[in-house]
Amino acid sequence: MSDNKGKMGESLKEKTTPKNFKKNPIKGTKFTVMVSSAKGGVGKSTFAINLTFALQKLGKKVGLLDADIHGPSLPKMIGLNEKPKSDGKLLFPLEKYGAQFMSLGFLVDEKTPMIWRGPMVISAIKTLTEKVSWKDLDFLIIDMPPGTGDTQLTFAQDVKIDGAIIISTPQELALMDVQRGIQMFDKTKIKIIGLVDNMSFFKGEDGKKYNIFGEGGVEKTAKQFDKKFLGQVPISTSLRESADLGLPLTYKEPDHEISKIFSDIANKIMQDVV
Ligand code: ADP
Numbered sequence: 001m002s003d004n005k006g007k008m009g010e011s012l013k014e015k016t017t018p019k020n021f022k023k024n025p026i027k028g029t030k031f032t033v034m035v036s037s038a039k040g041g042v043g044k045s046t047f048a049i050n051l052t053f054a055l056q057k058l059g060k061k062v063g064l065l066d067a068d069i070h071g072p073s074l075p076k077m078i079g080l081n082e083k084p085k086s087d088g089k090l091l092f093p094l095e096k097y098g099a100q101f102m103s104l105g106f107l108v109d110e111k112t113p114m115i116w117r118g119p120m121v122i123s124a125i126k127t128l129t130e131k132v133s134w135k136d137l138d139f140l141i142i143d144m145p146p147g148t149g150d151t152q153l154t155f156a157q158d159v160k161i162d163g164a165i166i167i168s169t170p171q172e173l174a175l176m177d178v179q180r181g182i183q184m185f186d187k188t189k190i191k192i193i194g195l196v197d198n199m200s201f202f203k204g205e206d207g208k209k210y211n212i213f214g215e216g217g218v219e220k221t222a223k224q225f226d227k228k229f230l231g232q233v234p235i236s237t238s239l240r241e242s243a244d245l246g247l248p249l250t251y252k253e254p255d256h257e258i259s260k261i262f263s264d265i266a267n268k269i270m271q272d273v274v
Contacts, residue, residue, distance in 0.1 A: 023159055039168070039177045042169045052064045054252065163192070170200055195221065201215075
């Protein structure tokens, strides 16, 4: 752990965006929002895809870029496994349910492990950020790889980002990583729109809330670092099943109580970014 911290500190010092550094906006979209988590498995991709359709429900044209190059989960979550078309220069995103999607998972065989070295990672990111022909989007959501390493810094340096959302679960261990995430965005001058507490509780059949992973930690961390708290997404079988079936809950059942939580968060994001 301390080793990791040291490494991040060093690479941040070297790579923190210099003043006046010109970042390129992603073509074809008005606003670009990152969904990130300092730790894997906290529900970042589930959040990103459900946010996509929550924003769409609010009348926006939305695209989702799965930048989780080591473990792309978008093809499964949206039930797509076609190869995107290309004109030799640009890649065309796949479309489903009215939204646009791009993932390295569409380009590489599902069973191929993505074990890439630094320069390959950087070139894959460049392809995803510079060579995709998004069409008239209001929002591009980027599902980031977990962590605070080189991949994240490459994005932070090269691409104009309008804001970032940090997803966490409430365990102490996850919260320590959240602090590192906050520091990374602050140092790379990317605005943090706010923090989301995922899998924050489970509501039993008796109507009682069970705080399986602890209570209130993400909100407390947000306060401590003077960031906005965007809301709590409970542990939900519907959310998990819909992700497994490739039919996101906010698209399939926009009036579901969980979808309403996503709408509420999407509204807060719009107010902050637009
Ligand atoms: P990450 O992108 O952070 O690695 P995922 O979005 O892939 O995490 O989620 C990991 C697993 O947890 C998936 O099986 C997903 O369906 C499940 N999951 C995520 N959020 C919730 C939730 N709020 N309730 C129930 N299951 C969830």
